[in-house]
Amino acid sequence: MSRAAALTTLSLRRAATSYRAPLAKASLTSTSTTTTTIPSVSAAAVSRLRTSHHHLFSTSATSYNKMKAVIIKDGKGPADSLYIGEIDTPSPGKNELLVKNKTFGLNRMDILQREGKYAVPPQAGPTLGVEFAGTVVQVGEGTSLYKVGDEVFGLVYGGAYAEYVVAHEDMTLPKPKELSWEEAAGVPENWLTAFQALFIEGNLKKGDNVLIHAGASGVGVAAIQLALHVGGANQVFATAGSDEKIKFIKEEVGRGSDKVHATNYKTQDFETEIKKVTDGVDLIVDFVGKDYFTRNLKLLRRDGYLIYLAFLSGPVLDGPTNIGPLLAKRLTVRGSTLRSRDLAYQSNLLHRFKDEALQKVKDGELKVFIHEVFPWTEVVKAHKEMEANKNSGKIVFEIPQ
Structure with a gap:
């Protein structure tokens, strides 16, 4: 049985567990000795107004206002240019959530963006990644749909390749208990x-x-x-x-x-x-x-x-x-591209999907097929896997908690 087939025989009703296949030791290590200053995603807000807040949560990053994220050396390059370094931890603005990431998905656009061949929307920021699953650790002004501790998954314009990600509450959904963290991250994009x-x-x-x-x-x-x-x-x-x-x-x-x-x-x-x-x-x-x-x-x-x-x-x-x-x-x-659409369009799409299809995902009539789950320290290996067109189904990353 193929690796993808073996993974997909697991029930969607399984509790949040890891699909991690046997993998080599991490080929990419956290770069704790190099601090790379990248403008906070909050500074790039065009349609995502944000407010600076003092962070009232603990992180595993090496300093109080920093977090670990996947960085592209020199701003663009091959898969080998990816490494884990430090950037500013973003703050949630009005109607936004700060989510501690557990898993995030790999998409073809990530490869194109890494290569400098993808025109990202202005609100995206330099960090890769448009889909995530994790736990809310802070909420912005006016947020009414979620509270700290809620488990969510959803879409962002960018920034999901990181320990923390800011998402608009209208672009997130509660994580169904029927889906694992890996499956939840494999749904949005x-x-x-x-x-x-x-x-x-x-x-x-x-x-x-x-x-x-x-x-x-x-x-x-x-x-x-x-x-x-x-x-x-x-x-x-x-x-x-x-x-x-x-x-x-x-x-x-x-x-x-x-x-x-x-x-x-x-x-x-x-x-x-x-x-x-x-x-x-x-x-x-x-x-x-x-x-x-x-x-x-x-x-x-x-x-x-x-x-x-x-x-x-x-x-x-x-x-x-x-x-x-x-x-x-x-x-x-x-x-058509989804990432270039405005917040109202994406939100309407997300909620139409929730109303018409998500229940079938939770029931198992629609299946999230996971090709492989990589620890995010193996981001280089995962990008090369997709570049070689080896995947059948979704490639997902997990961040150790």
């Missing part, structure tokens, strides 16, 4: 991105056929399940780059359903394989870009939607391209 692509941008309707590229990625795994179990899709097709991932999609994510189909794009043509089953699809969610553009247009039915979440193969098409199907089939092509 992937599942909200997938929900947004399918239901808000892609107009998914019951009975539609859907194609999800990068089906074994964190977003892909979420999208396949949401399309089936929330959207009522008729058939769900997915692509992935290895036979192991194809098996994972069919047997683990799809649970053997005859509605789930997966194609190894390295050995098969997904357009040909899909047309053996149906005449086309109504919605495509794509991370790849130029390499799939023409085939995507051919596969879409009349009034279909093509939603781009990334351009991993590049955004510039190779040579002349027939875009006639856009008119002939009245197709809609959209690009």
Whole structure:
């Protein structure tokens, strides 16, 4: 059984326990001898107004107003440029929470940001990470939804690769007891991105056929399940780059359903394989870009939607391209990112997900598939794992408490 499959057989109802697989000793150690001064996230607030407070909590950082965080040497670079150092501990502003992190997720955007290839929103700050799970240790003025000691998970514009993170109360949810800390950190970015692509941008309707590229990625795994179990899709097709991932999609994510189909794009043509089953699809969610553009247009039915979440193969098409199907089939092509959305949009999305899908996650109908849990001291190793496209499901970090 694969590592991902073994992990995913664990029940969602299991109490908060660690999935940590046997790992080598920490390859990245805390840099206690180097103090790196990075402007506090609170100073970068554009839409996140903050107020300075005297901290009334203890931290494991080396000084009272400092905390440990993952830092990128020289501001950008390869995975080996990551190390743990010290930065200022942020303070919660109006309607914000200071959360002591237990776990946080790894996303493809973290790699792009580390490389200097991702335009972060102005309120993000320099520290990586957009999703977290932890315990509230301080609340800002006007906060009414949470109190100190509450267990929460949620989204931030940045700063989750740290011992403490500031989050707006409208972008957090109570951590369900049915989810482990690792699972909770694996929900926000992937599942909200997938929900947004399918239901808000892609107009998914019951009975539609859907194609999800990068089906074994964190977003892909979420999208396949949401399309089936929330959207009522008729058939769900997915692509992935290895036979192991194809098996994972069919047997683990799809649970053997005859509605789930997966194609190894390295050995098969997904357009040909899909047309053996149906005449086309109504919605495509794509991370790849130029390499799939023409085939995507051919596969879409009349009034279909093509939603781009990334351009991993590049955004510039190779040579002349027939875009006639856009008119002939009245197709809609959209690009969307979640991180660039304002607080109101993200909050509405989060609470719609809570109302329409979270209960199914708690019940186990929708599963959070964890590829591996790394101690955050192995952040370099984890980034390299994702860069090599080895993950099936979510990569999560844990911070020793």
